[in-house]
Amino acid sequence: MKVTRPFTHTSAFVDAPAPHPQALHTPPTVAPAGATPGLAANRSGHLPQVVFVVLLGICLTPWASPPVALALGLVLAQTVGNPFLAQTRKLTAKLLQYSVIGLGFGMNAQAAVQAGQQGLLFTAASIAGTLGLGYVAGRWLGLGRHITHLISCGTAICGGSAIAAVGPVLRAKEEEMSVALATVFVLNALALFAFPVVGHALSLSQNQFGLWCAIAIHDTSSVVGAAAAYGEQALQVATTVKLARALWIVPVALGTALVFRQKDVKVKIPYFILGFIGAMLLNTYVPATHVVAPYLVQLAKLGLTVTLFFIGAGLSMRAVKAVGPKPFILGTGLWLVVSLVSLYAILHSL
Template sequence: MKKYAPGVLLSLLISVPSWFLGKAFPVIGGPVFAILIGMTMAPFVKGKDFFRPGVAFASKKVLQYAVILLGFSMNLATVLQKGREALPIILATITTSLVIAYLLSRKLRLPGKTSILIGVGSSICGGSAIAATAPVIDADDSEIAQSISVIFLFNIIAALLFPALGAALGLSNEGFGLFAGTAINDTSSVTAAASAWDGIYGSNTLETATIVKLTRTLAIIPITLFLACYRTGKEKKTSGRSVTIQKVFPSFVLFFLLASIITTAFPIPAGVTGSLKELSKLFIILAMGAIGTNTDLIRLIRTGKKPLFLGFCCWLGISAVSLILQILLGIW
């Protein structure tokens, strides 16, 4: 406790105002505020060695606990039943984003970990997917901060632009719910866009968009397991080290699945699952605050053009595929 307490308390100090700012400005979200505050505070923090163990614990372990708690908001039966119609679109958009991220990372000569985080964050569920993937691929704090920043920018653009775009394209209420749920990265921005649409047209697309978004979130499980297997296989090939079960099957992802199964199998009160979901959000904000204190803001700005272009291409590809498949499936 003595070792970790200072760094965890510093991260908590950042996370509290970030939490309230995220509530006041949900389109931006608490994690982004936490990273920004952390990066702003970083140059003024003296004796960083004193805080380093706790900051490392918050940015790694607390992030994994956040993913586990997220599982308690996932009723698999409800999500799969109501999200079944959107499954072809979800699979197509996830594949599109990952393929674009892979091809462009080679073309732009971007670091592989950054491109993976942007690809996964764009296609699955923004900050939560990045939180789940980062420990699996051993991404450092600057790579996580870069990816979160890219995702945040296109979240805001989508939340503001999509209701007007959907109206211009003549989307039905169901069509816009699918569009928002499959083409917007983060849950807060999906909620913002769908709520704006409902406010304009008096519809109930928020429920559709949220369920589609939760169905996307389930992709965390196979994606992280695949990346774990790929990483361990690559390490064994390059260094000759033995592959461990813990690396191939990250325990926090399995606990995320277990939490989802518990929520599905047992009648847990909505108040309890809602509280656990809020705690998961707080843990993500706390971890992002820790990551912010370890991030060089000047370097982040200097190296930001290529990741931004990659994020834009992933976002554009997902949006186009979502709309095209709606036309082909007759949902529009």
């Protein structure tokens, strides 16, 4: 088995932009008498670009939170469509990685180690339980082994990142990858809005909510977005535990190769996590870093907001419809079980 260094964090909510991009164009209008020929058509043709720029500008203001940015992206996708879909899909993964590294400059290494140890048992148990339950549920639904395993891995570890890593190991087909990514992406969008509401309703502490997000929400982008909306301490706990959870991509991918009897496979490693750890260590043990650290953290949060706008702008109704009922039932069922069981465990142990 070969291990390659490049890693693209494509989490659906990478976490990865949804497959099957929407390609909607406003129909050309007829120019009124006396108008310059083609002027009305040009105005109509530029409408998606204008709307995109305006909404992106709103996301760059202090009033735009991660959930708001995601909502604006969804509005764009369902109305005029994303005119820069190819570009935003390429930018999303890198922008998220750099944003996560920047968040490390706002965290203390000692507190992060404590949070990581606290979430270790939950992480191991939830990953094993989710993969086992997914296998049983997938067979009951009559789904293929590949699509079942992709959705189970995406739910168990970190959404689109896990799917992007495990898919090549399985030698999964393009449509299987697309369906799995679209499934976890839709659920990530729901989680980003629903989790803070549930957390406040149950009066969860910052530590409890951060841990719950890291375990029950698929992708890093949604985890960080939901935790940031809840509070600073929740953000630190959620980011640390989630990134520690993402490291399980490697053993799960290697285990996948053994179970499915695949040989000569390549496993992608999330090296950007090392950048996060390095930033956290600098912030903890190098006092000079504190001069620029607040600005880097603020820039990272802005990057996360833009990332979620890009992700929302990539989710079209075509992508949602392409999922089909059975994969979505599997993904939703696994997500609900993980969310409820982990919430119960957190409430009764912390």
